[in-house]
Amino acid sequence: SRHKINMIPMASATATYGQKESSDQNFDYMFKILIIGNSSVGKTSFLFRYADDSFTPAFVSTVGIDFKVKTIYRNDKRIKLQIWDTAGQERYRTITTAYYRGAMGFILMYDITNEESFNAVQDWSTQIKTYSWDNAQVLLVGNKCDMEDERVVAGDRGRQLSEHMGFEFFEASAKDNINVKQTFERLVDIICEKMSESLDAADPAVTGAKQGPQLTEQPAPPQQDCAC
Numbered sequence: 001s002r003h004k005i006n007m008i009p010m011a012s013a014t015a016t017y018g019q020k021e022s023s024d025q026n027f028d029y030m031f032k033i034l035i036i037g038n039s040s041v042g043k044t045s046f047l048f049r050y051a052d053d054s055f056t057p058a059f060v061s062t063v064g065i066d067f068k069v070k071t072i073y074r075n076d077k078r079i080k081l082q083i084w085d086t087a088g089q090e091r092y093r094t095i096t097t098a099y100y101r102g103a104m105g106f107i108l109m110y111d112i113t114n115e116e117s118f119n120a121v122q123d124w125s126t127q128i129k130t131y132s133w134d135n136a137q138v139l140l141v142g143n144k145c146d147m148e149d150e151r152v153v154a155g156d157r158g159r160q161l162s163e164h165m166g167f168e169f170f171e172a173s174a175k176d177n178i179n180v181k182q183t184f185e186r187l188v189d190i191i192c193e194k195m196s197e198s199l200d201a202a203d204p205a206v207t208g209a210k211q212g213p214q215l216t217e218q219p220a221p222p223q224q225d226c227a228c
């Protein structure tokens, strides 16, 4: 009775569209990105900081899933990011994992002041492997790095785990706006790198048609080189 589950929350998506973008195809690529991790690590705060440059200390646990859209410019490409903010609470797992399919990138988040959230990283990584594409890119984020006094997960532990899992790593703070933009931009760059690797690997004779990487949800652009 508290909330209804926002399965397809169009309202918030429309709110973040600029006028120019509301109708159109005004971008070169669209990347679907998911933010996952335990409840209260700061996923929603991280997205609000990035998309709206806002932060609230109050904790309103996400119900189900929501998304925001933001278009960025990287190396002469307009990239529309569809960023899905998932509920960390276990009881929404069936709903949230249904959205993993087709995601090109994941921000896997823990809270540096919360050991349990760090211990759960491995499980979240397994969820990614189970429900998403093989070539989805993952970036590990230790959030709340502004709370140094309450830190229980040393930076080195985060770094080691990320190396072990083959992910890149940032410590960040949604509150103090540390490494938020950098996280998204790095993830976009990694996705672009992966995309051009796949293109390089493809036979040039056949890349004109449907052989390109299935990394865009839009029809493949006519030119097959990603300048990212």
Ligand code: GTP
Residues within 6 Å of the ligand: 037, 038, 039, 040, 041, 042, 043, 044, 045, 046, 056, 057, 058, 059, 060, 061, 062, 063, 086, 087, 088, 089, 143, 144, 145, 146, 147, 172, 173, 174, 175, 176
């Ligand atoms: P679920 O929706 O339940 O999965 O949680 P969530 O991961 O979305 O957490 P949320 O963004 O709602 O943040 C949880 C609490 O942590 C809120 O009270 C936030 O204000 C706080 N918080 C989030 N990020 C930071 C941060 O970088 N620093 C500090 N000090 N607090 C933060």
Ligand code: MG
Residues within 6 Å of the ligand: 043, 044, 045, 060, 061, 062, 085, 086, 087, 088
């Ligand atoms: Mg949330």
